[in-house]
Amino acid sequence: MIRISLPDGSVKEVEAGTTILSVVESIGPRLAKAAVCALVDGELKDVRDPLIQDGSLTVLTKGEPQVLETIRHTASHVMAQAVKRLFPNAKLGIGPAIDEGFYYDFDLADSLTEDDLDKILAEMKTIISQDLPILRKELPVNEARELLQSLDENYKIELLDDLSEIEGETITFFEQGEFIDLCRGPHLQTTGMLASDAVKLPSVAGAYWRGDEKRPMLQRIYGTAWETKADLEAYEWRQEEAAKRDHRRLGKELELFSIHEEGGAGLVCWHPKGARLKRTIEEFWYQQHDLGGYEIVATPHIGKAQLWSISGHLDFYRDGMYSPMDIDGVDYYIKPMNCPYQILIYKTKGHSYRELPLRMAEMGTVYRYERSGVLHGLMRVRGFTIDDAHIICRPDQVDAEIRRVYAFSMTMLMAFGFEEFEIYLSTRPYEGKAVGDEAQWEQATDALRAALEDRGLPYKVDDGGGAFYGPKIDIKVKDTLGRSWQCSTIQFDFNLPNRFDMTYIAEDGKEHRPFMVHRALLGSLERFIGCLIEHYGGAFPVWLSPIQANVIPIADRHVDYAHEVAEKMKAAGIRATVNETSERMNAKIRTAQLQKIPYMMVVGDREQEADAVALRLRTEQDLGDMKVDDVIGLIRSKIESKAQDLT
RNA sequence: GCCAGCGUAGCUCAAUCGGCAGAGCAACGGAUUUGUAAUCCGUAGGUUGCCAGUUCAAUUCUGGCCGCUGGCUCCA
Numbered sequence: 001m002i003r004i005s006l007p008d009g010s011v012k013e014v015e016a017g018t019t020i021l022s023v024v025e026s027i028g029p030r031l032a033k034a035a036v037c038a039l040v041d042g043e044l045k046d047v048r049d050p051l052i053q054d055g056s057l058t059v060l061t062k063g064e065p066q067v068l069e070t071i072r073h074t075a076s077h078v079m080a081q082a083v084k085r086l087f088p089n090a091k092l093g094i095g096p097a098i099d100e101g102f103y104y105d106f107d108l109a110d111s112l113t114e115d116d117l118d119k120i121l122a123e124m125k126t127i128i129s130q131d132l133p134i135l136r137k138e139l140p141v142n143e144a145r146e147l148l149q150s151l152d153e154n155y156k157i158e159l160l161d162d163l164s165e166i167e168g169e170t171i172t173f174f175e176q177g178e179f180i181d182l183c184r185g186p187h188l189q190t191t192g193m194l195a196s197d198a199v200k201l202p203s204v205a206g207a208y209w210r211g212d213e214k215r216p217m218l219q220r221i222y223g224t225a226w227e228t229k230a231d232l233e234a235y236e237w238r239q240e241e242a243a244k245r246d247h248r249r250l251g252k253e254l255e256l257f258s259i260h261e262e263g264g265a266g267l268v269c270w271h272p273k274g275a276r277l278k279r280t281i282e283e284f285w286y287q288q289h290d291l292g293g294y295e296i297v298a299t300p301h302i303g304k305a306q307l308w309s310i311s312g313h314l315d316f317y318r319d320g321m322y323s324p325m326d327i328d329g330v331d332y333y334i335k336p337m338n339c340p341y342q343i344l345i346y347k348t349k350g351h352s353y354r355e356l357p358l359r360m361a362e363m364g365t366v367y368r369y370e371r372s373g374v375l376h377g378l379m380r381v382r383g384f385t386i387d388d389a390h391i392i393c394r395p396d397q398v399d400a401e402i403r404r405v406y407a408f409s410m411t412m413l414m415a416f417g418f419e420e421f422e423i424y425l426s427t428r429p430y431e432g433k434a435v436g437d438e439a440q441w442e443q444a445t446d447a448l449r450a451a452l453e454d455r456g457l458p459y460k461v462d463d464g465g466g467a468f469y470g471p472k473i474d475i476k477v478k479d480t481l482g483r484s485w486q487c488s489t490i491q492f493d494f495n496l497p498n499r500f501d502m503t504y505i506a507e508d509g510k511e512h513r514p515f516m517v518h519r520a521l522l523g524s525l526e527r528f529i530g531c532l533i534e535h536y537g538g539a540f541p542v543w544l545s546p547i548q549a550n551v552i553p554i555a556d557r558h559v560d561y562a563h564e565v566a567e568k569m570k571a572a573g574i575r576a577t578v579n580e581t582s583e584r585m586n587a588k589i590r591t592a593q594l595q596k597i598p599y600m601m602v603v604g605d606r607e608q609e610a611d612a613v614a615l616r617l618r619t620e621q622d623l624g625d626m627k628v629d630d631v632i633g634l635i636r637s638k639i640e641s642k643a644q645d646l647t
Numbered sequence: 648g649c650c651a652g653c654g655u656a657g658c659u660c661a662a663u664c665g666g667c668a669g670a671g672c673a674a675c676g677g678a679u680u681u682g683u684a685a686u687c688c689g690u691a692g693g694u695u696g697c698c699a700g701u702u703c704a705a706u707u708c709u710g711g712c713c714g715c716u717g718g719c720u721c722c723a
Contacts, residue, residue, distance in 0.1 A: 098721050159723050182723050205718030206650025217650055261714045371648050555680040590684040604682060616683055
């Protein structure tokens with residue numbers, strides 16, 4: 001007998017192996033019918049799973065957030081069943097629940113079209129209305145294999161082979177009607193527990209089997225499923241809102257940047273307004289680095305093969321580099337990173353231990369080869385500027401420097417209004433993609449881990465995601481569509497100092513090897529601005545707005561006064577423009593509003609008389625008439641405090 | 648790179664079965680001088696991404712290239 005404790009504090013004694021469902025039935029038949037899944041000691045379980053040891057049990061019904069995963073997992077099975085009905089030769093890949101939906105991969109001779117998706121969805125609705133009971137089955141490995149062989153599911157057999165090594169004797173299957181699938185669950189009790197009007201199949205895409213480009217490409221159908229139609233509609237509304245904030249769309253609408261077919265994919269042209277934004281960021285960045293103990297440097301865009309050979313880039317980073325160009329019979333490469341040149345600067349003289357840590361920073365523009373399919377607006381480009389710095393320090397200073405950089409990074413990102421981050425610790429890359437011995441990697445990785453853990457920061461481990469020269473901490477921010485993008489990176493490097501034979505003279509009068517930390521706070525300026533655009537939906541805080549104030553004369557006779565106001569503002573360091581077109585005031589306001597200019601200043605006879613403006617905000621607030629000097633004071637204070645609000 | 652979809656005026660999008668390529672906005676010219684999200688009239692704007700092919704005829708069908716969009720382990 002085992003003891004199962006329930007949320008109300010009571011304890012049930014049952015025989016080991018009793019299913020969750022039968023325990024729930026003893027509590028109440030209604031609850032048993034409504035049960036979607038359960039938590040056993042906090043772990044999500046299928047209601048038909050057996051209870052094997054003492055533990056706590058919580059039954060989950062609709063309305064609780066954890067049930068979505070189960071709903072989506074079942075939806076993916078229903079979709080697979082529908083596909084099998086329509087395309088009996090389809091081979092099943094994997095079909096998990098994901099963040100806002102689910103997918104299932106199929107090997108199919110013909111490629112699926114939008115029409116096919118409609119048909120599949122219709123068949124899914126049929127399966128849901130048939131209300132098929134979903135049964136859980138446990139089979140010994142050999143029987144499981146026979147079953148899959150009889151179904152000719154070769155991908156599933158491969159999964160089974162991997163699983164049987166780990167999980168031993170029995171394998172679980174879920175069966176609904178004629179459909180049976182290798183699966184751990186959890187699942188709903190019947191297909192009818194899905195809401196057929198809360199399921200959609202938005203897209204189909206190619207996906208390599210097990211993510212490996214050397215293996216067959218399967219067709220992945222993406223779906224989304226919710227508890228209710230209203231939830232689905234809310235989700236679709238969120239998607240539409242997100243699309244409106246897409247930086248590619250806003251970049252065009254707000255005239256920030258463009259990328260040209262004639263110029264090249266992934267190569268960004270900054271228009272006046274975008275360049276203004278970029279400059280504002282850079283100016284703040286330089287100012288912070290002056291205060292933060294950094295020396296600013298600048299290095300060339302190309303360098304001889306010799307340099308990249310010493311650094312190891314030609315051995316470990318060649319895939320990311322462009323073909324060399326011949327200059328007087330010597331190969332030169334466009335730089336993919338700034339570090340080698342900064343190291344050359346370090347090496348131009350001898351260094352005392354007293355000078356360390358030495359922090360060199362630059363806005364360094366680099367070019368990297370990215371596969372055409374991964375390019376994405378400003379987020380993934382081929383030419384970009386890194387706010388790059390290299391900290392050269394003594395071994396005893398590394399810890400403090402990493403902490404210092406982390407704090408600096410947070411200050412910087414928060415100044416731009418970002419509040420939510422994901423932190424990753426990236427470890428040693430595999431298969432000869434890394435330099436240095438394993439012990440060093442371990443030591444360095446531990447140092448980074450300690451810096452995170454001492455601060456009690458939650459982080460995830462990106463196994464094998466480190467740079468070729470050392471492990472790193474990455475800080476990512478999320479875009480509107482939930483994709484996360486790396487901004488800050490703090491990289492430990494014990495390799496380049498060796499390769500370049502960097503030294504300093506320690507107290508003992510002897511040469512010692514310094515450590516090096518590479519770091520970028522904003523990461524790529526291009527990507528960072530892409531994130532900023534989406535974060536604010538183009539309505540930047542005043543200090544970042546390319547145009548901060550727009551003066552709107554009501555009639556032509558007010559244009560001179562409008563210019564007078566704008567000049568006064570410019571003299572006070574405010575980016576102000578005048579709308580001199582012969583449009584009506586309403587149209588001028590609309591134009592400014594669409595450009596998301598924070599302050600609109602309407603001037604007519606009344607204002608001209610009183611040395612004032614009628615102040616309207618892009619939030620549609622009308623602040624009424626204000627003296628020009630007062631408005632200047634207000635805007636200046638918003639700029640200086642980097643305020644998020646306008647009043 | 649691979650799979651799928653897409654590419655028409657500066658922008659957003661039409662064009663039935665292969666039969667003279669169109670609208671709104673923007674631009675330009677003129678009129679209007681307006682009080683908190685679009686004043687009216689007119690003008691101009693195109694090698695339908697590029698290159699081949701099929702056809703009497705191609706924006707439309709076929710192939711190649713360029714570019715864009717979504718996706719390419721969130722692991723049964």
